[in-house]
Amino acid sequence: MFNSTVANWQNNCNIISNKIANQMKNKIFITLLFVSSILSSKAQQYITKTGIVKFFSHTTLEDIKAENRKVVSVLDSKTGIMEFTMLMKGFDFPNDLMEQHFNESYAESSLFPKAGFKGTITDISKVNFAKDGTYNVNYTGKMTIKNVTKDITGTASIVVKGNNATATTKIKVKPSDYNFKIPATAVGKISDEMDVDIIMDYKKK
């Protein structure tokens, strides 16, 4: 009896310390992202707290689209390192019912509240941040959703205008790759592959 109580207590302690560790890791990651961006040679950092991630799913039965503006991102204009983190609860659907299904059944947003990308624009030297214009670049990196990490490569366009730089890219995301479980009742209504638009309206820091 006493042993099992101790075991329970130890188990609870472990769960709590793991939670705190995860929470700390998240906080440290985001804080470092911004502190490093502010400390290390100011002129090369571009930041946004209102990035946009949209997805669109098309099937013959239903079109579903949602938009998320709860996205923070940093782009280093010298090294090309680019990262973003978003809140899964930030996806805005046309109605409450769709949003509820997405958060509770598919994305399990309470269990996995954040998702993000860490990568590098491999040919960042092509972009002249001092000269207004549109530049096409290539990137590679890792996307993490629901604690599942996958490699992503693609092309993006960066539009430089004064102290602003808008980076946009389109990618395809398979919900099944990131452990999204589609219930039998929704099969046919949700596409196997989603079109995802990412738009980051950066400002020079």
Place this chain on the structure above:
Amino acid sequence: MKKKIALFLLLIIVIAIAALIVVKFAFFTEGHKDPLKSEDKINITAKKLFSFYNQYEDSANTMYLDSVISVSGSVQNVELNQGRYTVTLSSEDSSGAVICEMDIKDNEKIKSLKNGSLINLVGYCNGILIDVQLDRCKLAE
């Protein structure tokens, strides 16, 4: 008799279709609930909301995630991004603030907001990145 049965069946089909349309409009095409009309609003200052989230993210999520929050504070910044306003309320802490993504129906009212003015916004809590994030916010009169 056959005519009566046919009419009866037709009536049932018409009622079923009408019911389906009502259900579709009531549940599937309904937009979003107006946060101002919520009866379970949590009243809190931007300072307290940020401070709690900044220290105890998991507990704060348990208490506030998805809830309707009526948050009061002083306007730190108003920004228009891709047609939608975001209003930043000061937390009196340099490490973060409360960012409220506004309902586009309130665009006209938000335009005239001045930095430093004390306001009350009501919206849904999405959690914290660097700042606490609220969406579908409306300006409380």
